[in-house]
Amino acid sequence: MLTQEGETVATGDGTSAALGLREALERIGVDDATRVRVETPDLNGILRGKYMALEKLESGKPVAFPEAILALSVGEEMIDVPMTQLDVGYPDLLIDPDWSTLRPVPWEPGVVALIGDGVQKDGRSPHLSHPRTVLRSVVDAAAEQGYKSVVGLEYEFIVYRLDDRTLAAIESGDVEEMTPLSRLQQGYSLQRWSDHADFAADLESSMRAYGVPIESMLTEIGAGMLEVALAPAPALEAADRAARFKVGCREVARRHGLLPTFMAKPNMREQGSSGHIHQSLHDADGNALWGGESNSLSPVGLSYAAGLMKAALECGAFLAPFPNSYRRQDPAQWAPTEVSWGWDNRQTTTRAITLNRGSSRFELRCVGADVQPYLAVAACLAGGMHGIREELTPPPPVGLDVERGDVTLDEGTCGVVAADLVEAAARLRASKLARQALGDEIVELYATSREIEQKTWERLRDEQVPPFEIRRYLEVV
8 A cells, every 4th residue: 555655565465554544543543443434536626535434445455436426526427538438347446545644523423534545457556636645746756856845735615504594595596695705894893702702713723623723713805705725735635634624514504504615706796715835845954935024935936836836837728727716816815927026925825924033935816716726735845846856947026126126017927827628727737747746647648638627517508598687687778
């Protein structure tokens, strides 16, 4: 099986697997588990899973899922790609358990959960279209260059009351009729917090038990909107936390009679929901981005910034994976479209935060809460490492540049993010960076899935007359 570090351990007789399960249970202090929830991300970053008896996992064999789960849309349509053709026969995808991810499921007594990597039928070779396996390959490649990535994701999301009015509004598609948890739109509000307090306290404790520690929570500008910053972790674990957070958040919310949404832009009258990705890079000497003083980056840091900006241009389909994602893009609401960077500048896609060595990092801001976390983190790290290998130089930073106060936004940009999903899919398909670092298999599969998602969205859009047309014309023309 694959360990967290990517080493292969023989499990043919089941001894190593059994030992791994027992050791993992002991490590997390669980002695009453009867079932294991095996989790694996699909192409959209949604965790799929199945429940298994502990004894089954002690056999040492990977867990079988239909390979077609990698080719399902968010509406459960099977997309038309080679792995879903009739003559293939819908074979199994094998998931190799990663015992380091074993955690109790707080809302399911007697159940523990683990996440695994996709492997081929031999039980060893990586499955090149599995999102977590793709991220692991990028992490391993960075380690070979002497670097380790630390990542922290932020999610903004809106919480609605799960009442009859909200359910009726979902069916009609009229988000204006849904009932947000809080009515006021004040950001960083203490006044609003009491509306969210019980849910937030349960969310924090449940997520911590599930292995997803929350570093901070606050109210954002938007009725019922919260922002959660997940504690930073090595890149692979950070993506696991991001995927698990959505599953756990929805479960905790349901217990409180609530419904969270991670849509990037459910309401055009209000602010969209971001999914910013904070990332730093470490070598044997510590944080490799630090330039020695505030508002400075090392040569490695500058090259990483240039590569990260290249990834934002070419791999935007991972960052904004649905047609709705592009409704969020609005520089006036701190959702920048020009690919640029600057010192602690929220108007840029690539915000450099360099107060001290320990906190030096980049925040990629052209990302929505609907992000595909595994492939997005993989693209960020791959872009940064490409920048370092090629010794790329970023454009001048925009704003707050003391020595070059005349730098304009235009001078500091290297392009704009994709305007829609069609363009994003085309850029991904054409990206040498993505193909070299992530592989042709995942690029082709994901780009095709986005093209099909766009066509499905257009078909659904055109199947019915929009409500505003009914309201405007029905009674008077």
